Amino acid sequence: MKILIAEDDNRLRKNIVHIIQKENHQVDSVENGQDALDYTLFEQYDLLILDWMMPELSGIDVCLEVRERGFSGGILMLTARDDSSDIIKGLDAGADDYLVKPFKMDELLARIRAILRRKEKAFEQVIQIGNLILHLDSRTLIHGGNKIALTRNEFLLLEYLFINKGIVLTREQICSHVWGYDHDTTNNNLDALVKLVRKKIDDGHEKSIIENVRGIGYKVREPNV
Known part of the structure; x- marks a missing residue:
């Protein structure tokens, strides 16, 4: 180096x-x-x-x-x-x-x-899950070949979930990543953010790739898993 x-x-x-x-x-x-x-x-x-x-x-x-x-x-x-x-x-x-x-x-x-x-680590720059491709360097999301506009908080949520694919993240961990360690947010704020992101990425599927783990937080899963 x-x-x-x-x-x-x-x-x-x-x-x-x-x-x-x-x-x-x-x-x-x-x-x-x-x-x-x-x-x-x-x-x-x-x-x-x-x-x-x-x-x-x-x-x-x-x-x-x-x-x-x-x-x-x-x-x-x-x-x-x-x-x-x-x-x-x-x-x-x-x-x-x-x-x-x-x-x-x-x-x-x-x-x-x-x-x-x-x-x-190349995987930290581009992460693909199903037909979703998240570019971490340019902060863009490609969905089925189309670019999806994301707000800052929407990107930070997806970034954290994608990097930790398959791992259950607590609500506190996610809130700290999105809003900062001194955040003053509620569970309702996080749930509302997840709902907005799901609308953009789930194609109307009954089962979202962002899975709610009751009493703990969220994780992202591969489609059809």
Whole structure:
């Protein structure tokens, strides 16, 4: 794997380069955000490790710019900021994960492995169940060859159920995925959302592929199962 590290702390940057090279990855390193952005124009990277606060361009600025250009590799933010609003800002900018300083190198390597595993899994990009094809990268649903419009919450519900096909998910798990961990929603909200999605995907079949598991939650099943 080829990794770019952008960190203005020379000692930390050299330590990160050393530990990642020991894992047999190719590594480039820079000390400011502008150089990081320039490097991505001429090299293909599997992962960017970006310090939040850097000279010339911040890690957030670099993250936003490379995602806008279509970079699909992993992005890990390094930050001294541990406020939830800052973390959300980084993730919304396109980062896959974040690590708060100071951190242990073992934890850094674990985060890198996790991001690279996710990026390598083709099934996470396209999942097919029956005549339904869910594209996770573009957030689109194809039903019998036709594109079906989905709201944000409808997509998040299908995404979670499709990824966990055949697994019973609790109401709390589903609500947390769709509305967030601090959600203030009721069972009625979830049931209403499921009803809307069923209307779009079930072709009027008596048995929906979204199965209600009484007293627990929902699961998605293969048609005719």
